[in-house]
Amino acid sequence: MEIKNICCIGAGYVGGPTMAIIAQKCPSINVTVVDINEKRIAAWNDEDLSKLPVYEPGLDKVVADARGRNLFFSTEVDKAIDKADMVFISVNTPTKTYGKGKGMAADLKYIELCARQIARVATTDKIVVEKSTLPVRTASAIKSILDNTGNGSNAKFQILSNPEFLAEGTAVTDLLDPDRVLIGGDTSTEEGKEAIQALVSVYANWVPQNQILTTNVWSSELSKLTANAFLAQRVSSINSLSELCEKTEADVDEVARAIGMDSRIGPKFLKSSVGFGGSCFQKDILNLVYIAKSYGLVEVADYWEQVIIMNDHQKRRFAHNIISTLFNTVSGKKIAFLGWAFKKDTNDTRESAAIYVADELLNEQSNISAYDPKVQAEQMYADLDYLNTRSSEENRNGLTAFDNAYDACKDAHAIAVLTEWDEFTTYDWQKIYDGMQKPAFLFDGRDVLDTKKLEEIGFVCYTIGKGM
Numbered sequence: 186m187e188i189k190n191i192c193c194i195g196a197g198y199v200g201g202p203t204m205a206i207i208a209q210k211c212p213s214i215n216v217t218v219v220d221i222n223e224k225r226i227a228a229w230n231d232e233d234l235s236k237l238p239v240y241e242p243g244l245d246k247v248v249a250d251a252r253g254r255n256l257f258f259s260t261e262v263d264k265a266i267d268k269a270d271m272v273f274i275s276v277n278t279p280t281k282t283y284g285k286g287k288g289m290a291a292d293l294k295y296i297e298l299c300a301r302q303i304a305r306v307a308t309t310d311k312i313v314v315e316k317s318t319l320p321v322r323t324a325s326a327i328k329s330i331l332d333n334t335g336n337g338s339n340a341k342f343q344i345l346s347n348p349e350f351l352a353e354g355t356a357v358t359d360l361l362d363p364d365r366v367l368i369g370g371d372t373s374t375e376e377g378k379e380a381i382q383a384l385v386s387v388y389a390n391w392v393p394q395n396q397i398l399t400t401n402v403w404s405s406e407l408s409k410l411t412a413n414a415f416l417a418q419r420v421s422s423i424n425s426l427s428e429l430c431e432k433t434e435a436d437v438d439e440v441a442r443a444i445g446m447d448s449r450i451g452p453k454f455l456k457s458s459v460g461f462g463g464s465c466f467q468k469d470i471l472n473l474v475y476i477a478k479s480y481g482l483v484e485v486a487d488y489w490e491q492v493i494i495m496n497d498h499q500k501r502r503f504a505h506n507i508i509s510t511l512f513n514t515v516s517g518k519k520i521a522f523l524g525w526a527f528k529k530d531t532n533d534t535r536e537s538a539a540i541y542v543a544d545e546l547l548n549e550q551s552n553i554s555a556y557d558p559k560v561q562a563e564q565m566y567a568d569l570d571y572l573n574t575r576s577s578e579e580n581r582n583g584l585t586a587f588d589n590a591y592d593a594c595k596d597a598h599a600i601a602v603l604t605e606w607d608e609f610t611t612y613d614w615q616k617i618y619d620g621m622q623k624p625a626f627l628f629d630g631r632d633v634l635d636t637k638k639l640e641e642i643g644f645v646c647y648t649i650g651k652g653m
């Protein structure tokens with residue numbers, strides 16, 4: 186079966202970049218990305234490519250190549266669904282904030298709405314692809330909705346799981362050259378196998394066949410949660426040892442290098458940090474923990490929950506270290522934050538460690554001055570407000586955002602590096618030092634700065650996993 190029209194529901198960090206690459210690599214397929222968020226769609230359609238709603242290196246060029254040719258962004262959801270042979274569901278699946286499973290389970294209401302909408306408008310057969318990260322066995326719920334809430338048109342549906350493994354900040358290169366593409370489907374029927382092959386053919390336009398892995402649908406769904414759990418576990422593992430390194434004068438980078446050269450361990454995801462953030466790791470592990478618990482697998486659930494407990498500890502201990510180093514009080518003191526995004530090269534701030542460190546410091550009445558190359562003040566306030574720790578007004582009084590690092594650091598008692606943006610290494614650190622209160626403390630939560638040089642200038646430095 187040849188795919189001619191693709192619709193993707195959800196024009197976010199996954200739907201936008203993923204579909205832009207499919208459109209660029211498959212000029213014969215029309216790709217329409219739809220969303221109910223009108224502002225977001227308008228931004229995807231903006232002539233000025235610097236205004237795209239997702240910042241990813243190289244994405245502007247891909248969008249410029251394909252947009253208007255075979256890549257379209259629209260709010261006309263029904264129309265795009267009905268026209269498509271293949272519908273990707275790429276909507277958000279956040280942690281539930283209410284009811285049963287609150288704070289753990291994935292909230293699948295947006296997924297269900299999509300399934301009902303597809304069933305309502307479809308007049309022809311469709312392959313429905315789960316691109317969102319979903320709990321294992323969600324495909325059966327989607328199938329049940331599609332098969333039982335139809336509009337009488339006799340349209341038939343095949344469900345595939347095709348989880349996305351791109352990381353933000355490197356989305357374009359990850360999509361162009363993925364380690365693997367995973368496609369799960371119903372391998373027990375001819376129609377199921379045909380649907381799998383149809384999606385394989387789309388990716389085969391640029392991904393080598395031996396890197397396109399096909400499995401049953403449950404393995405595919407569970408592999409996504411498992412991959413994120415393993416990756417986050419490595420970060421929590423090295424972060425747990427960063428604390429021990431600080432006590433023992435071992436250097437966490439040297440330890441990471443030494444163990445990473447063991448080919449059985451490997452060098453990636455061993456960079457100690459102020460804690461992992463991003464929209465996926467915490468959400469997906471909590472979801473895994475919830476699923477394990479729901480099957481009564483207490484030991485399995487406890488094992489993975491520890492990854493989150495360690496991460497929360499790492500964020501908190503970074504903040505507490507700032508407080509204790511600044512003579513046990515930060516009340517009324519200005520702390521400059523360099524970085525707010527959860528990692529470099531993205532404007533995404535979801536679950537960023539910076540938010541939690543700021544929250545701890547605001548509890549101690551410090552004044553935060555923040556600068557991030559890609560994050561605006563309103564986003565920072567929204568992130569703090571979302572925690573519900575204090576009033577919105579208090580957050581606005583406690584944090585001031587600046588559009589450059591020099592102003593943010595002026596008169597500060599301390600600087601905290603929360604994101605590893607490359608530009609931080611290029612600053613005139615003598616100038617920054619001259620403008621600060623003394624002693625001028627610097628807390629590098631990402632180990633990006635040359636602390637030796639900074640100490641020669643006069644800074645008192647702490648680096649995660651290396652200590653003072």
Ligand SMILES: NC(=O)c1ccc[n+]([C@@H]2O[C@H](COP(=O)([O-])OP(=O)(O)OC[C@H]3O[C@@H](n4cnc5c(N)ncnc54)[C@H](O)[C@@H]3O)[C@@H](O)[C@H]2O)c1
Nearest residue numbers: 195196197198199220221222275276277278295317318349
């Ligand atoms: N962000 C990542 O790096 C990443 C990577 C891999 C997988 N994922 C998974 O992909 C999914 C999407 O993540 P994201 O970061 O792109 O989320 P996002 O919040 O950036 O985008 C989701 C979009 O879906 C839209 N939407 C919700 N319900 C809709 C509906 N009924 N009709 C039309 N549009 C609707 C929202 O308006 C939003 O714009 C999640 O399940 C996530 O876990 C994310």
Ligand SMILES: O=c1ccn([C@@H]2O[C@H](COP(=O)(O)OP(=O)(O)O[C@H]3O[C@H](CO)[C@@H](O)[C@H](O)[C@H]3O)[C@@H](O)[C@H]2O)c(=O)[nH]1
Nearest residue numbers: 349350351352353420454455456458461462463465527528
């Ligand atoms: O050695 C490391 C690697 C990462 N991090 C932190 O971990 C978080 C997540 O980073 P990363 O995984 O690079 O970015 P994400 O965009 O969250 O990507 C993850 O989550 C996505 C959503 O599911 C998956 O698709 C990706 O494969 C998976 O890497 C960030 O705060 C990083 O700073 C570290 O602290 N140390």
